[in-house]
Amino acid sequence: MTDVGAAHPGASTPAPDVGRAVVHTTGVEKTFGTGPTAVKALEGIDLEIGQGEFVSLIGPSGCGKSTLLRLIGDLTTPSAGQILVNGKPASRARLDRDYGMVFQAPVLMDWRTIARNIELPLEIMGFPRDERARRSGELLKLVELEGFGGKHPWQLSGGMQQRVAIARALAFDPKLLLMDEPFGALDEMTRERMNLELMKIWGQTATTVVFVTHSIPEAVFLSTRVVVMSPRPGRIARIVEIDLPHQRTVETRELERYFELVTQVREALRRHEPDTTTMDELEAARIRAEGLG
Numbered sequence: 001m002t003d004v005g006a007a008h009p010g011a012s013t014p015a016p017d018v019g020r021a022v023v024h025t026t027g028v029e030k031t032f033g034t035g036p037t038a039v040k041a042l043e044g045i046d047l048e049i050g051q052g053e054f055v056s057l058i059g060p061s062g063c064g065k066s067t068l069l070r071l072i073g074d075l076t077t078p079s080a081g082q083i084l085v086n087g088k089p090a091s092r093a094r095l096d097r098d099y100g101m102v103f104q105a106p107v108l109m110d111w112r113t114i115a116r117n118i119e120l121p122l123e124i125m126g127f128p129r130d131e132r133a134r135r136s137g138e139l140l141k142l143v144e145l146e147g148f149g150g151k152h153p154w155q156l157s158g159g160m161q162q163r164v165a166i167a168r169a170l171a172f173d174p175k176l177l178l179m180d181e182p183f184g185a186l187d188e189m190t191r192e193r194m195n196l197e198l199m200k201i202w203g204q205t206a207t208t209v210v211f212v213t214h215s216i217p218e219a220v221f222l223s224t225r226v227v228v229m230s231p232r233p234g235r236i237a238r239i240v241e242i243d244l245p246h247q248r249t250v251e252t253r254e255l256e257r258y259f260e261l262v263t264q265v266r267e268a269l270r271r272h273e274p275d276t277t278t279m280d281e282l283e284a285a286r287i288r289a290e291g292l293g
Contacts, residue, residue: 025081028045041234074094103180107165108168121168135171
């Protein structure tokens with residue numbers, strides 16, 4: 001049963017508008033492989049994410065949080081259950097380009113300038129050149145990279161490259177942004193700075209965000225809700241409502257309520273001991289099932 005954290009007096013984060021759910025999953029399961037080598041990654045995932053929410057998925061390695069993100073993005077299909085994005089099957093939402101995706105590696109094309117990397121989705125979609133240039137200019141300003149449009153990825157720092165990846169994901173104004181540990185490879189100071197940047201971008205775009213992370217402080221700082229997942233097979237163990245002020249700043253991390261929420265998430269994770277299946281085993285099962293290896 002899902003344990004929903006109680007609201008804190010003075011909460012300023014509004015409850016999700018369930019009548020306008022962006023993501024709705026019912027009884028979702030995912031098993032990689034068949035027979036004795038099969039690995040069940042997810043089981044009984046029921047989750048609803050409202051418009052404009054920022055929801056983080058957190059749990060032990062191998063719990064299936066990245067798998068759940070990939071299912072929402074239609075990068076793989078569920079073994080059971082249903083996933084709706086903006087009221088339609090995830091496969092239809094992908095074709096309709098309802099979401100953008102950002103991964104841990106920026107995956108930029110070194111031979112294209114920063115502006116042309118951002119424009120790539122629009123180029124594929126057939127947008128006119130002047131419209132692509134206008135949109136990339138807007139996004140460079142949004143991620144505070146004005147003046148870098150003519151540079152190439154190898155000329156930018158890791159944090160700057162990840163800002164380009166976020167800008168590219170937002171190029172066609174998706175209603176949903178899926179982010180799989182986008183700051184995991186960055187040093188702590190850069191990561192905290194990118195958290196602030198992402199908060200600013202989220203506030204300006206009102207995009208719904210689903211964010212995978214291993215960092216409890218990061219999840220609490222960024223989110224409106226934190227979904228705590230159990231070890232494999234991943235289930236929703238608890239949903240913690242994050243009732244911090246909507247505008248997050250460096251001072252937010254010094255609030256007593258922030259530390260209380262970090263403790264809540266940490267304790268929810270500690271209640272579940274992981275089994276002996278390692279992340280490598282789960283990944284190997286996924287690769288075999290999807291014919292990637």
